[in-house]
Amino acid sequence: MCQLLGMNCNTPTDIIFSFEGFHRRGGLTDHHADGWGIAFFEGKGCRLFLDDKPSIESPVAALVRQYPIKSENVIAHIRKATQGVVNLANTHPFMREMWGQYWIFAHNGNLDNFAPPPGSHYNPVGGTDSERAFCYILEALRQKWSQPPSVEELFSEVSKLAEELHAKGVFNFMLSNGELLFAHCSTKLHYIVRQAPFPTAHLVDDDVTVDFSTVTTPRDRVAVIATVPLTDNEHWTALAPGQLTLFRDGAPLLTATAPPAATR
């Protein structure tokens, strides 16, 4: 399956350290070599870099590693294709506009036989279950609200939709509108919140260490979410299967956990 990486911060932060380890999983330290992508929100705007080459040999990944784009919300994905051929239209993350906001989505997992009817507002371009799920979620939210609801109402509805899709297969995902970042665990997802006093962190995938205290201010707070922990000397928190956590300003804000399927 694929690898997910997300970052949610209270101040624009670059993701170079985390991406340094993460991109190695696309063909070097792991076998997720069917393309990759990364989305950076900057204010209301969003940059989406996609490449159907493995991230370890992608010129676009080389750019991202060298260009310190500062962002409050980032979602990255390295693909191991389960449904849909390897091409650009099937490369995550996916982007759509809803309520005058860009929304970004990436999925790690597999939904069997998930073929929702065509949406009135959102339809997939490629052939993945992931993009179908993204369009299904946005369609449901947009049908319910023509303007953005409160964060609590939105969380409640995304939670219901996540539970519904989690019941159809494996559905780890991240979803962001540039302010909020939803992270849903179906099988495997971890996060860490870094804040003062900042640690020195060491990558799992490469022998690289960074002392965050030298590149931060005392008020900075950064949540990093990843399929598998990226560092080997920090404590990462595992999300439980069925858990949806909403991050804002670099910290968890709301959490809900669906009951295991057997008890439903």
Added chain:
Amino acid sequence: MCQLLGMNCNTPTDIIFSFEGFHRRGGLTDHHADGWGIAFFEGKGCRLFLDDKPSIESPVAALVRQYPIKSENVIAHIRKATQGVVNLANTHPFMREMWGQYWIFAHNGNLDNFAPPPGSHYNPVGGTDSERAFCYILEALRQKWSQPPSVEELFSEVSKLAEELHAKGVFNFMLSNGELLFAHCSTKLHYIVRQAPFPTAHLVDDDVTVDFSTVTTPRDRVAVIATVPLTDNEHWTALAPGQLTLFRDGAPLLTATAPPAATR
């Protein structure tokens, strides 16, 4: 005002030569230094590179200059801000999904007092007249058809919408879904079709020459559309004010020209 560049081909082609001259207009040979962007369709997928730095000093432009992305449809834009601050959300081209296809739009001009009501399907994220116009066009097309119409029906409707917006100000634009490329001239737009026997071309903005016969096959056909001709030893065709031309497979397919405003 801004600079537009488009390419429509019958076979995936890289735009490195044209982009070499074009990107210099973003801060070096011209003063369009308020960000830039380029969209490459690859099949149904689309890569959209945006940067709010001037293209002449942009690391993303350096990538695009070095990475020969082969595409059948490209739209690029260098911005000189007229409405909307300089930030990523206001950087062209803009992207939306309609009918399960990505649509890309870039605009050179200025529409005064253009404030359409919120769309049911499409709404702007940033603060430009350009993105409002894009959403207005897509909203009208999507309200009229829930599935893609014929090329002739689509052309006729885009032509009406272009004429309507052209009457509100300056409205040079390009619009593509990865197969079709619409180019509308309000004040200034030129194109050239390159096909066998291929010429040797020399850039206006830099002392660079390329012999296309060495990098093409006899059946290749490429239309390049630009605000101002990019080469100084080829014959570029000027579009007339009010002219909309639809390109497909590297050649003009349909053309319509609105009557001058005074005769309407």
